[in-house]
Amino acid sequence: MYKPPEETGVIVVGGSLVGLSAAVFLSFYRVPFVVLERHSGSSLHPRAIGFTARTMELFRQCGFDDKFPEVSKSFTLRRVRVESLAGKWFEEINWTERDSPKEAPTTAPPKIEYSPRQGAGIAQDTMEEILRQQATACGADLRYKHKVTRVAQDTDGVTVTVAKDDGAEYLLRGSYMLAADGSRSSIREGLGIKRSGRGSIQVARSVLFRASLDEYLQKGVSQFNIDQSDLKAFLTTYSDGRWVLIFIDDIERNEDELKAAIHQAVGRMDIDIELITTGRWEMTALVANQFQADRIFLAGDAAHALPPNRGGYGANTGIADVHNLAWKLKAVLSGQSKPELLETYDDERRPVALLRHDQIFVRSDYKAHLVSPSGETDVIDDDAMEFGQLYRSQSILGAGKDLPKARRPDEWAGQPGSRAPHFWVRQQGKTISTLDLFEDKWSLLFQNEEWKHAALQLNASFPITIRQVQMGIDVGLSESDTFTKAFGISSSGASLVRPDGYIAWRSVDLPSTPGDVLRDALAHAAFLV
Template identity: 55%
Template sequence: MRTEETSVLVAGGGLVGLSAAVFLSWHGVPTLVAERHAASSPHPRAVGFTPRTMELLRAVGLGSHVPQVPPGARLRRARVQSLAGPWSEETPWTPRGDDGPPDEAPAIEYSPCRGAAIAQDRLEPLLRDRAAELGADLRFGTELLTWRQDDDGVLAVLRTGDGDERQVRAGYLLAADGTRSPVREALGIGRGGRGHLSTSRSVLFRAPLEEYLESGVSQFQIDQPGLQAFLTTYGDGRWVLMFADDRERDPDTLKATVLQAIGRTDLPVELITTGRWELSALVADRFASGRVFLAGDAAHTLPPSRGGYGANTGIEDAHNLAWKLSSVLSGVSAPRLLGTYDAERRPVAWLRHDQIFARADHRRFTEAPGDAGTPILDEEAMEFGQLYRSAAALTAGEELPPAARPERWAGQPGTRAPHLWLSGDGERLSTLDLFQRGWVLLAGHDHWAAAAERASERTGVPLECRRIGDRLRPREPQEFPRAFGVGPDGASLVRPDGYIAWRSRDLPARPAGELTAALAQVSCAALPPAPSR
């Protein structure tokens, strides 16, 4: 059997697997994706992607290809008897968190991006095309048949739809193979959480219902005798009606039920497809085993929520792991850097699991009386304010909260680097545009440039120093030191994923020495720092 070679084998070519292929290929990592289905699911599934997801897609060249929601737009939901019938109440999309600002506080711009109301089956082809452009080897209709790992890599057997089998030798295996992940099962990794909640069915249909969107409400909780369901639009003429039961309905019954939810019988309805899935909340006991990593639903199955925690969390998994695999495979970092993937992403999955059940939509599934008292964190905290605690973020201690609104942070290691608008050389860009390719040192003092050069030379870790206030100017001089928690002579070390790894509030006596030690530690540098000369 002929053996092919690649750096990373991705099992699963859905949303998370394709995102991983894009991020890995963006970093120059040879990647092979094996997806057993010949194409994307006919059911759109997820709809709505967060500003943080859009930041990640923007960085890899997809920002202009994914339509963002209009400025100031917000998702709204109402409880109704039917679309054409009485509307009883509108429920807040996301409850205000305990540390939210007062209503009269001015709006804060947290990101250069807005969310995107695009269906998953419309986003996946964009990811697929971009991954192919970047050099990923995408194989649909190809199943991961068997695999085993050893100290040097993973040996897998792939089987195509026509029965052809071939071996692939990869450095690492990334399992994005869904909630029933055969890879996770083979590893014997258990899961915890609320578990199975219910079994749901849905019908995807097309109908001319645009007039019911004019008020700005796009999600509807249908509440009438004999029909408890959820109705929403994909924004492209397609709608989905999700039932609260697991009853099979024939096409005539489905069409009649759709018309019952609409509240009219004079409209044409085209049934497209149906769906059935297990509603569950489960988080894997670990996200890695040797050279194998879990991402997306293979790592955490989260029920649909107003924060979009399922799909968006999986995309962030892939992004977090991609730069780490790239750094290790290139020889810049030692393999111990990969241990920070589980340390950083699993707590985020648990945080989102618990937040789902703190909110009204899923609170009915809680069992212990204390669960209802879980503090609610609003979306700004969950989107932009989560904290990573690992060896790749110095001083991110247990005394810090797992997440907070971005304005509550001030450049602490382990937090996402803040967005600030910068101008220079006739262009306007965000601080976020300075990241994603490699390590970056942001500083307001010239002395840090020489320190960065010396630290990079001693550790073997490529490091770019960008001075803020010279050619890159914020709107007002104190914006940078205030947002990043440094003095006029301080500096902030930002990882390739845009998270802060270390900072120095002021200029130390030996900036090169301190930066070298910090960079070597947080990057898990493969080369020990060279002795000072």
Template identity: 55%
Template sequence: MTSEDEPIPVLIVGGSLVGLSAAVFLAWRGVPTVVVEKHAGSSLHPRAIGYTTRTVELFRAAGIELPPARHEGPPRRARVESLAGHWHEEYPWTPGNRAATAGHSPVRGTAIAQDRLEPILRERAVELGADLRPDTELTGFTQDDDCVTATLSVRGGQEYRLRARYLVAADGARSFVREKLGIGRDGRGVLSVQRSILFRAPLEQYLDQGVVQFEIEQPDLKAFLTTYSDGRWVLMVADDVDLDERQQYTLVRQATGLPDLPVELITTGRWELAASIADRFSSGRVFLAGDAAHQLPPNRGGYGANTGIEDAHNVAWKLAAVLSGQSTPDLLDSYDAERRPVAWLRHEQIFARADYKAHIRTPTSDVQIIDEQAMELGQIYRSAAVLGASGELPPARRPELWAGQPGTRAPHVRVRANGAERSMLDLFGHDWVLLSQDGEWSAALAHATAELGLAATFVHIGTDADPLEPDAFRDAYGVADDGATLVRPDGYIAWRTRTAPADPAAALTDALGTVAHAAGNR
């Protein structure tokens, strides 16, 4: 067995959607990364299709532009006898929800099949310097105080060892890494075993009303039908029965209500509809992300794939900060503290909604349904990497109601910067950023960064970035003219002072040192 003895910074296990996203986010931050994936490429089944506004923001910052969806907001769903038969009713993902992301972001969510998105991520990861190794499986690993030693097996028989400072496990719901670490899971568990049929058929006329998901209800057939918006459709049934090709054709035509429909069968699948959250998202130098950390059933909020992509983004900036020496390893403890509550909140919200009413354990759900925009752009992080996010605050609320609350995503404000109209979100991404309308904070930041050895940028609001609307910054960020807001490299607010303290340099140095090193973990 050969060995690559010099430790690499990060090894990612799993080269599907979340693993590739982690590779992009790490490589974009200059972190050398190796990704191993036991398969040769993407699954024949497209799986995820909907990507939220926040996911599009994260990809955009890393240089990946995705086309916007034709329709804003979650996919529309109807309960029908069949496509060609009677349509009973349409119901929303969030009852009574107000209009969507207008004003909250420079972008909006999109729909693209996972097997179309993954090649885009691969190309960008390689362009940024990531080392992708398909047909390579993790067969064992150990960890000590210095690194993780992984045993890898290449299809064809070659086996070798690779050492990494840290390991990110994005190896799916049946994660080998999670099981080897002995990390348990909680949640609703397995809801059903689904069989799916992926096919092509000329059904575009049934999309004219904007509905793209259909619950089929017939006396002898209960199924779910949806489109990938590229000519491909998937039919899912809860009967765990093998069907031959003739039976598959029959079932598709029964669900569509079109007995003469020309159908091209592509592939079939068998998978568990389940909801499970890992008891912890990290163990030593190993971090769980995506389905390895939380298996969430498909839903119109996009809580599965998008939650995993946000995991990858969260852990990536923290690993980059620690590996560069900008932060201490204590910062990594905030990954579990921030991401696991998000997974649990989304788990609860899935089963509070009508899509999963059959799985509610009581006559009605006692969980309050949270607004779509609150769930997508208004969840709060509480950890040692945030100052001022108390436990009394709600887990999520609409972005405009937070008004710059520490622990929440920094708000979008339209500004003119470098001679062009931009979003304030474009100012965040790599380093810490201090925002203020008072130029005196520049000297305070210079003092703090010199004292702490951190990279940070001061943005003078009104000069470096001039809001297009009067008072837009003050209203969105909740600070007076002499106040300041500290934004983390992931675009979340770490600290804020509404007005200038007696000693701005001392206050900022203390705050930045605390959140950058997550000193509260000690």
């Protein structure tokens, strides 16, 4: 007989990159949770290398993005086809191709700063350790060597049976579950959720090793397609002395054979090699047909398994999943919002995963793996993919189906459903980003004093507190029209921004009854009880 189950708000299954990110975000929103991870810690063979500026923005909101080293502003992830590192170097392989003159701009557009952050060039295990330390410092309950063996959900919650490393079992019950247990997710499979997409691409084997090869990084290239008659492989660095050689085959090699292959890829026999570990994994592209089953949510590879790519569409997409969900769980568990708010998670995040799936196969790295080539999918601008994928859901007012799936922030100009634009402002003598204004609250940005009065009236009667930011008064602007241009409103308009930094609604001008209009917009977007 089991003891009565422990109680928590959210059960997070999976304690690697996405599960630890969930721990950080849930801690930020003060949501009670428990993380269950069947392994003892991070994998010895990290998969992801490098994290995008948008991911850094999410951690910036939690106040610890300074723990991640920024890449330079001029950094570009470059790949070259080579005979070997020391041998012939052939052509550079671009990530985003412009296949026809029609697609190529006649003049280069002016460089716009879309983010207060640059990406971070670190390995997944390094990232996980930083997240683990941050979550632990916030009091997170992280349980390693705790394996979920049974899941049962009912109308009020989810109960799991957990087996500890010593064989003892216990029950844990939460109001909701977040499944971040990888591409072979037992939670997803138990729910019977199918997946769609390109499917299996190939089985690959890899070897992680340490060697002094930094001299070959001096040209700014860090990824190498090894092209020899008897060796087809991919070589890249983790920028910390570790390298990984990925074989495009499913052949098991012993230590001597692995070292011989590494020497062949490098093109030198006089280098010392320290083998760390090997890996075997299936490269797939599959997206779950649903990201929610009642009180259980899929995130990360459990929701979308995407092959390694230079757009960072795998790990970074998973981190954004749990950022999208964390504030919604807080709102529902606190009784502020109706449970229907959680249904917008699938509405908003699944289209992002589907678009990223499709974009991988119209770019050069994977174009050869496209099963049915067609001209229907155009290559979307990298900045649009990173900062400008549009959310459409019942939590967004004014994001119609006629709008494109992604645009650059300057093209969206404050469109509801887009991530709020970044520009620098002055507050209390400090220069900050507009993205720093939102903290963990709903925020109303405006210039006209009438909106301040409307927000104050709502705060006196609504369960949610709106943060009011009078642009030009509460924060200083570099130019008087910076705000209105970026957010696509007049000086009498206003923009309502969600806790995750996405624009839920805007009023281009001042309506006759701003209080009533704002009340209706917030009640709808936040699913207020």
